[in-house]
Amino acid sequence: MDVIIVLDKEKLPPDLQEELQKIVRKQPDENIQEQVKPQSGMFSIQSGTVVGNINKDQKVS
Amino acid sequence: MGFTLGAKTTADIVQETAEGLIATPEGFWTDADPTWTTIDRTGNNARRVLKYANGAELIYLALEVINQTSGMNYYYGNQGWWYYGKGIRVVFSASWDSVAHIYPTSNQSTFVPFETQRGGVNADFRTLMIPYQLWIESNGFVIMGKPEPDATDTNQQSFIIVVERSPTKEYADGYTNFFCFTSVNMWINCLYDGNWAPTIWRNRTILRPFAFQYPDHASWGGFTANGNGLSFVPTPNNFAFKSVGNNKVYYVKPLIHNVSGQTAPILQSDLFFLWSEGVGLIDGDVISIEGRTTKYLCKGLDSPDSTSRLTFAMKYIP
Numbered sequence: 282m283d284v285i286i287v288l289d290k291e292k293l294p295p296d297l298q299e300e301l302q303k304i305v306r307k308q309p310d311e312n313i314q315e316q317v318k319p320q321s322g323m324f325s326i327q328s329g330t331v332v333g334n335i336n337k338d339q340k341v342s
Numbered sequence: 343m344g345f346t347l348g349a350k351t352t353a354d355i356v357q358e359t360a361e362g363l364i365a366t367p368e369g370f371w372t373d374a375d376p377t378w379t380t381i382d383r384t385g386n387n388a389r390r391v392l393k394y395a396n397g398a399e400l401i402y403l404a405l406e407v408i409n410q411t412s413g414m415n416y417y418y419g420n421q422g423w424w425y426y427g428k429g430i431r432v433v434f435s436a437s438w439d440s441v442a443h444i445y446p447t448s449n450q451s452t453f454v455p456f457e458t459q460r461g462g463v464n465a466d467f468r469t470l471m472i473p474y475q476l477w478i479e480s481n482g483f484v485i486m487g488k489p490e491p492d493a494t495d496t497n498q499q500s501f502i503i504v505v506e507r508s509p510t511k512e513y514a515d516g517y518t519n520f521f522c523f524t525s526v527n528m529w530i531n532c533l534y535d536g537n538w539a540p541t542i543w544r545n546r547t548i549l550r551p552f553a554f555q556y557p558d559h560a561s562w563g564g565f566t567a568n569g570n571g572l573s574f575v576p577t578p579n580n581f582a583f584k585s586v587g588n589n590k591v592y593y594v595k596p597l598i599h600n601v602s603g604q605t606a607p608i609l610q611s612d613l614f615f616l617w618s619e620g621v622g623l624i625d626g627d628v629i630s631i632e633g634r635t636t637k638y639l640c641k642g643l644d645s646p647d648s649t650s651r652l653t654f655a656m657k658y659i660p
Binding site: 323324325326327328329330331332333334335336337341342 | 512575577584589590591592593594595597607610623624625626627628629630631632637638639658659
């Protein structure tokens with residue numbers, strides 16, 4: 282992705298201001314997905330899902 | 343092998359564990375001494391000893407049912423009276439005396455006194471039933487049990503015993519790939535390690551053959567497992583829990599160290615981990631692990647004489 286440096290966005294033409302706003306809105310979602318990805322290694326948190334309860338379900342497999 | 347649950351006597355649980363390890367298809371476990379059986383359940387006579395041989399790896403594992411009359415007076419505290427216990431003793435050794443039929447005096451041991459009473463245990467292990475959950479695979483086993491109530495014993499405890507071999511280590515250290523972790527629910531931070539009792543009768547939380555065993559004192563006192571050779575890693579107030587955000591379960595597997603502190607991690611358990619109650623998970627929950635077929639079962643065990651709970655997840659599906 283190209284890097285855009287904006288010193289004062291009010292001085293940009295209206296169409297570029299709108300484009301800049303789209304980029305600013307889009308960026309956080311992409312970044313957050315990378316930041317929460319678990320790391321590997323001894324101290325890392327691992328994840329799973331509860332798929333049943335042997336006290337309530339006939340069989341959990 | 344695999345997962346089983348039910349209710350058996352302690353001798354039958356030890357027998358099932360030993361036979362299960364021998365039956366694992368990898369063939370690393372064998373019966374080390376045919377004179378050690380669980381046929382005679384009187385005294386401390388119900389016992390098994392296994393040999394683990396895998397390439398250069400060699401270790402002996404003895405499992406003894408302690409059922410002598412009144413139990414063993416294994417702890418004398420500062421209060422001025424003896425505590426007696428019956429339970430299971432786990433002993434690691436590097437060799438086996440096939441003439442005297444006993445492990446060498448150089449060994450590592452822990453006595454898990456889950457049936458405990460001041461002045462003498464009343465329950466007879468020939469008949470006392472233990473509802474239990476058991477996981478067995480080539481790399482070891484996990485037992486979680488809770489004795490049926492006894493009318494006269496007032497310190498009955500649930501317990502966990504983990505014996506595990508890790509296929510990998512963090513660095514070459516010259517020691518084995520095994521460890522043993524034990525805990526009970528009433529004195530969850532270890533009911534002292536004995537005062538005046540011989541070393542073979544001490545109640546220890548961790549064995550790391552043959553780097554260290556902990557605790558290993560001759561004086562009275564309470565000792566926590568966490569941070570003393572084993573690390574349950576919290577995040578930071580809870581251990582394994584279910585996220586209120588996405589319902590996923592998050593956990594960190596226990597770390598085993600090569601010192602009785604927390605500064606030399608050598609291997610990581612794959613058979614069990616600690617979980618927290620009140621944060622989404624409940625007793626009986628089965629957790630499917632991302633990226634693996636493996637599932638773990640969350641157990642929360644109180645005991646007839648204490649509402650304190652052992653909360654460990656143990657392997658349930660390979």
